[in-house]
Amino acid sequence: MADGTTMSARAQITAIVQSILAKRSGLIDVAADQNLTDAGLTSLDMVGLMLAIEDEFEIEIPQRRMTPANFRTIAAIETLVSAVAMAA
Amino acid sequence: MSLDRRAKRLLDMLAAGRGAPDAKSSPADRRAALEALAAAGDDVSTEVRIDDRQIPGLAGPLPIRIYTPLEAARAPTPGMVFFHGGGWVAGSLETHDGLCRRLCEAAGCRIVAVDYRLAPEHPFPAGLTDCLLALNWVSNHALTLGIDRSRLAVGGDSAGAGLAAAVAQIAREAAGPAIALQVLICPILDVARRTGSRTAFGDGFFIGATAFERDLTDYAGFGPAFDDARLSPLHAATFHGLPPALIHTAEFDPFRDEAEDYAVALRDAGVEVTAVRHPGMIHYFYALARAIPYAEAASAVIGAQMRTAFETAEPGETAAAAFAG
Numbered sequence A: 001m002a003d004g005t006t007m008s009a010r011a012q013i014t015a016i017v018q019s020i021l022a023k024r025s026g027l028i029d030v031a032a033d034q035n036l037t038d039a040g041l042t043s044l045d046m047v048g049l050m051l052a053i054e055d056e057f058e059i060e061i062p063q064r065r066m067t068p069a070n071f072r073t074i075a076a077i078e079t080l081v082s083a084v085a086m087a088a
Numbered sequence B: 001m002s003l004d005r006r007a008k009r010l011l012d013m014l015a016a017g018r019g020a021p022d023a024k025s026s027p028a029d030r031r032a033a034l035e036a037l038a039a040a041g042d043d044v045s046t047e048v049r050i051d052d053r054q055i056p057g058l059a060g061p062l063p064i065r066i067y068t069p070l071e072a073a074r075a076p077t078p079g080m081v082f083f084h085g086g087g088w089v090a091g092s093l094e095t096h097d098g099l100c101r102r103l104c105e106a107a108g109c110r111i112v113a114v115d116y117r118l119a120p121e122h123p124f125p126a127g128l129t130d131c132l133l134a135l136n137w138v139s140n141h142a143l144t145l146g147i148d149r150s151r152l153a154v155g156g157d158s159a160g161a162g163l164a165a166a167v168a169q170i171a172r173e174a175a176g177p178a179i180a181l182q183v184l185i186c187p188i189l190d191v192a193r194r195t196g197s198r199t200a201f202g203d204g205f206f207i208g209a210t211a212f213e214r215d216l217t218d219y220a221g222f223g224p225a226f227d228d229a230r231l232s233p234l235h236a237a238t239f240h241g242l243p244p245a246l247i248h249t250a251e252f253d254p255f256r257d258e259a260e261d262y263a264v265a266l267r268d269a270g271v272e273v274t275a276v277r278h279p280g281m282i283h284y285f286y287a288l289a290r291a292i293p294y295a296e297a298a299s300a301v302i303g304a305q306m307r308t309a310f311e312t313a314e315p316g317e318t319a320a321a322a323f324a325g
Helices: A002-021 A043-057 A074-087 B005-017 B027-041 B097-107 B126-140 B159-173 B209-220 B256-268 B294-312 B319-324
Strands: B049-057 B060-068 B077-083 B110-114 B147-157 B181-185 B245-252 B273-282
Touching: A002 A043, A002 A074, A043 A074, A043 B005, A043 B027, B005 B273, B049 B126, B060 B097, B060 B126, B077 B097, B077 B126, B077 B159, B077 B294, B097 B110, B097 B294, B110 B126, B126 B147, B126 B159, B147 B159, B147 B294, B159 B181, B181 B294, B245 B256, B245 B294, B256 B273, B273 B294
Parallel strands: B077 B110, B077 B147, B147 B181, B181 B245, B245 B273
Antiparallel strands: B049 B060, B060 B110
């Protein structure tokens, strides 16, 4: 159950990241531990990503968790999402 | 007033995203980023009729999108030719689709959004030329478009609002087409300004001074003087005879002061002006309704003001007549 939930969240996050990257000419495949800024996401992309994550998981990310580190990789976002969802 | 809670959250997100390579991002990257932000941050659920088409442009077909209020599918309505923001470099019919839908419904008017050419591929004055061309086309085809030509507005936001203001000035000089109203939402009207709100909100308030300078250089870095009125409408020789104006600013917007100065300059010249400063708001808030729900309320206010302005617009009154008088 826990594994299934984890995989599903990662898949959802990956799909969001890919949909943003797909609008660019460059990289589309992105690994869970890959730095998203290196993959080509700009600061405005990051905002779009955060809004999309909030929408997708119906959460509100508190300001103290809105740090570059928490959005550095898909794995980091996954950890963030589960932490916020648990706190809610 | 302090920053709106949701606007602050958006800025927090921007701050968290910082460190991303914006300064060297290509125009294509900047466009994609604004598209991504619009897709995530705006709401396009307002139902209106949409017709995409192309009109003849100087360098090939010029795409436009026509928004028709559902209530008025067959009846003539007032119209607005709309120029999107995005720093002359980014923005599209898609990024401003939500805003155009909201304004179309709230104002009960047809909106013709123009996909004008962007810099740096097409520097000044290509975009402005396209905007003028689109205005002329709409005015000439008003009857078939279902637009009451005596109630035709120009409007835009951010850099697009600067284009709209310039278009209104040029139409005045050219004695046509007649413009009944100019709707300027967080307009950029004095590009080289570096004082007041530009300084106070130059960093960390959605559009940073560095990013803006880069856009400005791409659009007009090797072109006109920065105080050319076609680029900085606040530097026009005179403001007499310009169409009535709705000017909406945001409290925490770097471009706030130049917009409010424009309102004063127009009023001093006898032009009817309705100016609204949205408290707690940031630049571009109006186009991010999902991230900042107040955008919906602001659209309703702008739309209601447009309705009133259109109702009081005198049929047959032209910019040319007012200018000559």
